[in-house]
Amino acid sequence: MTQYNILLAGVGGQGLMLLSQVMGDACTRSSIKVVVGAQHGLAQRSGSISAHVRIGDAYSPLIAYGTADLIIAMDATEALRYVEYLKQGGTVVMNSRMMHPPLETAPIVKNRQEKLTYVTLEQVKEQLGKVAGRVIDIDAEKVAAEAGNPRTENVVLLGAASALSGFPIQSEPLKESVRRVVPERAVDANLKAFILGQQMV
Amino acid sequence: MSYQDLTDPKPKKAFMLCNEAVARAVLESDAKVTAFYPGSPTSEILDTLYLLSADYPDLKMEISSNEKVALETVAGASMAGVRSFTSMKSVGLNVASDTFYTLGYTGVNGGCVLLVADDPHAHSSQSEQDGRFFAPTGHVPMLEPSTPQEAYEMARYAFDLSERHKILTVIRTTTRVNHQYAPVEVGEVKRTPFQKRNWRDVKRPYFTLSETARRLKGEALEKLMKIEAEFDSSPFNKIVNGEGRIGVITSGVSYLHTMDAADALSVKPHILKLGTTHPLPKKLIVDFITKLDTVLIVEELLPYLEQSIKAIAKDADCGLKILGKESGHLGYVGEYNVAVVSKALSSVYGVNSPIDYEAVLAKAVELKSVIPKRLPVFCAGCPHRGTLWALQQAIKGTDYVLNNDIGCYSMLQLEPYNLTDMMICMGAGQGISSGMQHVVNDRVIALIGDSTLFHAGLPALVNAVHNGHNYTLFILDNSVTAMTGQQPNPGSDFGPNKVTEIDIEAVVKGIGVKNVTKIDAFDPKPNVETMKKAISQEGVNVVISVGPCALWNDRKKRAAKITIIPNKVGKETCKSIYACVRDFYCPAIQLDMETRQTAIQTDICNGCMVCAKLCPVSAISSTGGA
Ligand SMILES: Cc1ncc(C[n+]2csc(CCOP(=O)(O)OP(=O)(O)O)c2C)c(N)n1
Numbered sequence: 113m114t115q116y117n118i119l120l121a122g123v124g125g126q127g128l129m130l131l132s133q134v135m136g137d138a139c140t141r142s143s144i145k146v147v148v149g150a151q152h153g154l155a156q157r158s159g160s161i162s163a164h165v166r167i168g169d170a171y172s173p174l175i176a177y178g179t180a181d182l183i184i185a186m187d188a189t190e191a192l193r194y195v196e197y198l199k200q201g202g203t204v205v206m207n208s209r210m211m212h213p214p215l216e217t218a219p220i221v222k223n224r225q226e227k228l229t230y231v232t233l234e235q236v237k238e239q240l241g242k243v244a245g246r247v248i249d250i251d252a253e254k255v256a257a258e259a260g261n262p263r264t265e266n267v268v269l270l271g272a273a274s275a276l277s278g279f280p281i282q283s284e285p286l287k288e289s290v291r292r293v294v295p296e297r298a299v300d301a302n303l304k305a306f307i308l309g310q311q312m313v
Numbered sequence: 314m315s316y317q318d319l320t321d322p323k324p325k326k327a328f329m330l331c332n333e334a335v336a337r338a339v340l341e342s343d344a345k346v347t348a349f350y351p352g353s354p355t356s357e358i359l360d361t362l363y364l365l366s367a368d369y370p371d372l373k374m375e376i377s378s379n380e381k382v383a384l385e386t387v388a389g390a391s392m393a394g395v396r397s398f399t400s401m402k403s404v405g406l407n408v409a410s411d412t413f414y415t416l417g418y419t420g421v422n423g424g425c426v427l428l429v430a431d432d433p434h435a436h437s438s439q440s441e442q443d444g445r446f447f448a449p450t451g452h453v454p455m456l457e458p459s460t461p462q463e464a465y466e467m468a469r470y471a472f473d474l475s476e477r478h479k480i481l482t483v484i485r486t487t488t489r490v491n492h493q494y495a496p497v498e499v500g501e502v503k504r505t506p507f508q509k510r511n512w513r514d515v516k517r518p519y520f521t522l523s524e525t526a527r528r529l530k531g532e533a534l535e536k537l538m539k540i541e542a543e544f545d546s547s548p549f550n551k552i553v554n555g556e557g558r559i560g561v562i563t564s565g566v567s568y569l570h571t572m573d574a575a576d577a578l579s580v581k582p583h584i585l586k587l588g589t590t591h592p593l594p595k596k597l598i599v600d601f602i603t604k605l606d607t608v609l610i611v612e613e614l615l616p617y618l619e620q621s622i623k624a625i626a627k628d629a630d631c632g633l634k635i636l637g638k639e640s641g642h643l644g645y646v647g648e649y650n651v652a653v654v655s656k657a658l659s660s661v662y663g664v665n666s667p668i669d670y671e672a673v674l675a676k677a678v679e680l681k682s683v684i685p686k687r688l689p690v691f692c693a694g695c696p697h698r699g700t701l702w703a704l705q706q707a708i709k710g711t712d713y714v715l716n717n718d719i720g721c722y723s724m725l726q727l728e729p730y731n732l733t734d735m736m737i738c739m740g741a742g743q744g745i746s747s748g749m750q751h752v753v754n755d756r757v758i759a760l761i762g763d764s765t766l767f768h769a770g771l772p773a774l775v776n777a778v779h780n781g782h783n784y785t786l787f788i789l790d791n792s793v794t795a796m797t798g799q800q801p802n803p804g805s806d807f808g809p810n811k812v813t814e815i816d817i818e819a820v821v822k823g824i825g826v827k828n829v830t831k832i833d834a835f836d837p838k839p840n841v842e843t844m845k846k847a848i849s850q851e852g853v854n855v856v857i858s859v860g861p862c863a864l865w866n867d868r869k870k871r872a873a874k875i876t877i878i879p880n881k882v883g884k885e886t887c888k889s890i891y892a893c894v895r896d897f898y899c900p901a902i903q904l905d906m907e908t909r910q911t912a913i914q915t916d917i918c919n920g921c922m923v924c925a926k927l928c929p930v931s932a933i934s935s936t937g938g939a
Contacts, residue, residue, distance in 0.1 A: 123687065125917075132494065133328070133494075136328035136494050136495075136496075137315075137327075137328045139328070139496070140326065140327060140328040140496040145496075146328070146495065146496065147460075147493060147494070147495045148493065148494035148495070149489060149492065149493055149494075150330075150492045150493075150494065151436075151492070152353070152354070152492055154353070154437055154689055154721075154796060156689045156690065156691065156692050156695075156721065156724075156796075157692045157693070157864065157900065157917075158687075158689075158690060158692065158693075158900035158917075159687060159688070159689040159690075160687040170573065171568075171569040171570075171572035171573050172566070172569040172570045172572070172573045172650070172651050173489050173492075173493040173566065173569065174489070174570070174650045174651065176573065176577065176650070176651035176652060176655075176668070176670070177652055177668070177670045177673045177674060177677075178668045178670065178673040179668070189684045189685075189687070190687075192680065192681055192683075192684050193681060193684060193687070195677045195680050195681060196673055196674050196676075196677035211900070211903075211914075212685075212903045212904070213685055213686070213687045213688075213690070213900065214690055214728075214729075214894070214897075214898035214899065214900060214902070215685050215686050215687070215688060215728060215898075216685035217894050217902070217903060217904055218728070218729065218894060218895070218898070220904060221891040221894045221895060221904070222895070224889075224891075224909075229906055230904070230906060231683050231684055231685070235683050236683070236684070239680045239681075239683060240680075242676075242680060243676075243680070262916065292315055293315060
């Protein structure tokens with residue numbers, strides 16, 4: 113079976129589900145088979161959320177461990193959280209931004225004399241590199257600001273992913289789906305974010 | 314799917330969530346009355362119909378106070394002759410079950426469909442309840458889809474089946490089906506005008522007792538025999554032909570995992586995918602297993618299919634080996650995935666998986682050891698944070714037992730609070746408190762949200778007042794049912810229809826509670842004394858903590874173009890005391906690693922000011938919007 117598996121990871125409230133909507137809509141309108149298994153999580157913001165995007169001949173809404181071609185993560189720590197899905201030599205496109213959850217801050221504060229620190233981007237990259245063939249980190253916050261809307265970080269990463277060789281959906285249908293899925297007033301900034309993202313790869 | 318696609322009456326193919334596809338089928342089936350109480354993983358069905366009911370005025374959509382009332386509402390509409398629909402999560406049907414079981418006897422009139430969604434893995438539920446057993450014990454038919462397309466088609470068919478046989482029809486899903494997106498081909502929406510009718514024109518008896526009950530039960534079982542014959546040739550039961558004499562019988566999402574697992578292992582079992590799981594299509598099953606030596610039953614949770622199929626095989630004298638949970642090939646706990654099914658299949662076939670899933674998982678666990686857990690925490694601006702901070706201070710040094718309930722505040726059991734002695738199901742906190750206060754020396758404290766109070770909390774409160782019990786009840790009134798997506802509840806001032814807002818304070822006083830205090834959730838310091846007083850008093854005491862859900866209120870503000878103004882930490886005043894981190898856990902607060910002072914992420918903070926009020930050196934203040 114030919115399939116392309118993408119694991120989307122992020123923190124609630126970052127617009128991760130919009131990405132699966134855009135990819136699913138683009139596949140549907142390009143007559144490409146697709147199934148997405150979403151982990152909606154509870155309503156609270158700031159929990160870890162994920163979605164399994166399976167393009168091609170796939171049945172299960174869940175990617176099998178070790179078979180994702182690509183992880184797209186809105187937060188670097190979240191890319192590593194789902195590393196069991198990545199295939200050996202797979203690709204990671206991730207935001208370099210890291211939201212440090214309260215559970216990470218609390219021990220630092222409790223043991224203040226030990227001068228503990230947050231996990232760093234370099235540490236995360238090093239760990240990911242033990243499975244991934246390629247890890248691309250993008251300061252999506254900065255690029256989104258450049259696109260004119262700080263809430264377009266998700267589309268920046270999608271643009272970057274779409275520029276990878278082997279990515280199964282063409283740019284034009286993706287852009288068309290961005291137009292269809294995002295609110296009208298945000299279309300221009302999102303399309304700009306998509307193109308700026310493409311240029312990052 | 315875009316809302317435009319969903320509401321457009323034309324047939325089309327569009328990418329949609331299973332729950333949206335079900336809502337579309339309800340619309341196309343010309344269902345007239347729908348009623349719901351939210352619960353994951355079904356909430357998007359009601360969220361979608363909430364939106365659609367604004368475009369289709371002939372579709373009545375209500376949010377009920379609980380699942381029992383919702384089921385009764387749609388059953389009543391069906392008895393009066395129109396099509397109707399409700400959906401609920403697994404445990405929701407427990408609440409509605411008294412009504413459900415008798416509807417199995419009385420039958421219905423207009424097509425009446427109930428979707429119930431189980432949650433293997435207990436992703437967002439208190440148990441891994443297997444709701445399939447409701448259908449055989451309730452004498453109603455059950456359909457189980459695997460994909461959004463099938464859920465759509467089954468929902469369309471369910472109305473027809475229900476109406477022809479005058480029988481309530483159940484569609485049973487699981488989380489991985491409800492939360493699956495795929496392209497779905499939908500039909501045309503052709504609605505008829507809502508016509509009121511006269512009871513005398515549709516009238517027939519819907520009551521049951523002794524002799525009538527026995528007669529109706531017999532009739533229900535006869536209907537099911539006719540339905541079984543229909544199911545024997547139903548297109549929802551599908552055979553995928555394979556090779557050799559090994560087969561698989563499966564249903565729901567397990568079918569999808571099985572297809573991928575067989576492909577990954579390069580094995581070709583014959584697969585019978587069951588879409589009609591009560592009554593089971595016995596003839597079809599016998600025909601399928603007669604050609605096999607071994608069959609593996611792949612289903613999550615309890616061995617519902619497995620035990621039935623063993624019985625069917627025995628009656629038909631099929632001597633094949635039936636494997637599954639009872640043979641140890643598959644488990645009873647948690648959800649399945651490709652790795653789980655692959656392991657069972659590879660053992661049946663005696664082949665090795667090309668991927669060592671266990672090794673992949675073990676390596677991942679090691680790689681991930683450097684990152685912290687990201688457990689759910691109260692949102693930035695959540696009113697519960699302030700209320701629970703104050704409660705924590707108020708109970709310090711007291712001997713107490715804390716009985717929690719179901720809602721966002723259930724997170725009180727997690728860090729940093731680690732407070733909660735009991736949490737059973739919606740509304741149970743008070744009933745359990747009633748029992749405990751008879752026995753323990755400690756102060757008994759119960760916690761409940763506004764939605765849960767209306768759902769199942771009021772009978773327990775009436776009971777406690779009537780029987781003269783001693784406990785303190787904290788009602789956390791955030792205006793909505795937050796945890797399931799901020800739907801309105803009876804205390805809300807909005808809804809899909811014109812609503813009357815129920816005043817919680819008046820209700821509580823009306824029941825006869827003498828000590829009722831209302832507090833502002835966002836003003837934690839003075840609340841500590843109020844709470845201490847309430848906890849120390851004899852009798853049933855109620856504290857109502859009021860503050861809107863941040864997700865809901867911020868959305869409302871943005872829609873009204875009201876700017877949300879975040880806070881900031883003053884670099885000069887902050888002494889790194891960390892009161893805003895310890896005991897607080899706001900996701901907007903992080904450390905600036907250079908200065909080791911706290912820093913507020915302005916895109917997350919909504920300026921609720923609770924941290925500012927608790928900072929001992931007043932280092933936190935509003936950015937003023939600059
Ligand atoms: C019988 C039943 N129905 C539905 C649910 C799903 N559910 C989980 S929490 C919740 C209600 C939360 O509302 P509320 O008590 O107001 O607390 P909030 O989340 O707003 O803080 C619901 C409906 C459930 N767990 N059990």
